[in-house]
Amino acid sequence: MKILVTGGAGFIGSHLVDALVSKGHSVRVLDMLEPQVHGQSKPTYLNAKADYLWGDVRDRNSLRPALAGIEVVFHEAAQVGVGQSMYEIEKYVAHNCGGTAVLLETIVSDKLPIRKLVVASSMSIYGEGQYRCPSCGPVFPPLREEAQLAANDWEMHCPKCNKQAAAQPTPEEKPLFPTSVYAVSKRDQEELCLSVGRSYRIPTVALRYFNVYGPRQSLSNPYTGVCAIFSSRIKNKKPPIVYEDGAQSRDFVHVRDIVQANVLAMETNGADYGSFNVGTGVATSIARIGEVLAELYGIPVKPELTRKFRAGDIRHCVADISRIQKLGYAPSMKLAEGLRELVNWGKDISAEDRVEQAARELEARGLTKG
Secondary structure, three states, rough: EEEEEEEOOOHHHHHHHHHHHHHEEEEEEOOOOHHHHOOOOOOOOOOOOOOEEEEOOOOHHHHHHHOOOOOEEEOOOOOHHHHHHHHHHHHHHHHHHHHHHHHHHHHHHHOOOOOEEEEEEHHHHHHHOOOEEEEEEEEEEOOOHHHHHOOOOOEEEOOOOOOEEEEEEEEEOOOOOOOHHHHHHHHHHHHHHHHHHHHHHHOOEEEEEEEEEEOOOOOOOOOOOHHHHHHHHHHHOOOEEEOOOOOEEEEEHHHHHHHHHHHHHHOOOOOOEEEEOOOOOOOOEEEHHHHHHHHHOOOOOOOOOOEEOOOOOOOEEEEEHHHOOOOOOOOOHHHHHHHHHHHHHOOOOOOOHHHHHHHHHHHHHEEEEE
C-alpha cells in the first residue's frame, strides 16, 4: 500500500510510520515540524525508509504532492494542548479544523482514489466519563460547578438526585461534551472525516485515543501528555504539579497499542465509518503516575497536590474498549512495563522544565482557581 501519515514525524505518527514500513508498505510523511514539539531540529528517530515532505497540511501546495498516488491516509496532524487551546483559540481551530477541511476538500475536489482514511480523535471529546448513581443508574454528569470545586468537593454527583456517582468505563455511545477548544477541534476532526467519508464512500475510521504515553513524547512541551510533563519535572528534580487532590483518574495507553489500533483499522473493513475507543480499560490516578515515575527515575520527589482546579478539567474517564476488541484489538503493554520503558528512554533525553511558566500563563488568564 502507498500510505500518507500526516504528522508522521511526531510522537504517535513516527511509531506508526515505523510499523507500516516494517510491514512492507510505501510510506510518505507530511509534517510541519512544530517548534513547540520538535524544537529547532529534525527528530533523530525518523525512519530512513519513509519519504518525508516538510509542510503544513493547510497548504494545498504541500498537500497535493503528499497525496499523489496515495491509497491510505492516516491523519495524525494536530495541535495538541488542552490548556493552551483555551487562549490560543484561533491557532487550534485553524490547524485542527481548518487543516482537516483542506485535506478532505483536496481529496474530494481532486477525486483521489483513497481506499481508507483513519483520523486520530480523542477521549477529550467526551468531557466527563460515564458514571453510575446508586439510585438512578447510568448518568452523564456535566462539568462540576465552581462552587463545588472551591469547597474541595472533587467527586461527581448525580445530575438527577445529587448522590455521589461512581466512575464507569465510557462507551462510544456516551453523549459528547467537549470542555476545551482542543476537545471541540478533535470532535470536529472526527465528524468532518466521517461525514465526508460517508458522503463520498471513502471508508473512514475515527480512533478516540485515551491518554497516550511512551518514548518520543516531547519532554520539553508543557502542554503534552501528563507522563511527559511529570517526567520533565522529575528529571529537573522538581515535584510533579497535580491539580485537585490527585485522585482524578485516566486510562493510560502505550503508543504501541495506539499503533496496533491504527493498523487494525486499515486492515479490516469491520471498522469502516465507525468511532472506536483506544485505551486499556484500566483507571489510574494522576498522583499515582507521578509517584511511579519518581520511583523509576530514582529521584526523591513527591507529587505536589495543589488543590487548585482548572477550567474544563474532568474528574474521571476510562475507556470501554469492548467495541474495538471485537475487531481483534487487545492492549499489549501493562502500565508498569510501559512506564519503565518511558523512563529508560527518558533518562537519555534532555528536558527543559517549562511547566511553571505554563501554569502561570493559565493563572494569569483566570483559567486556574482555588
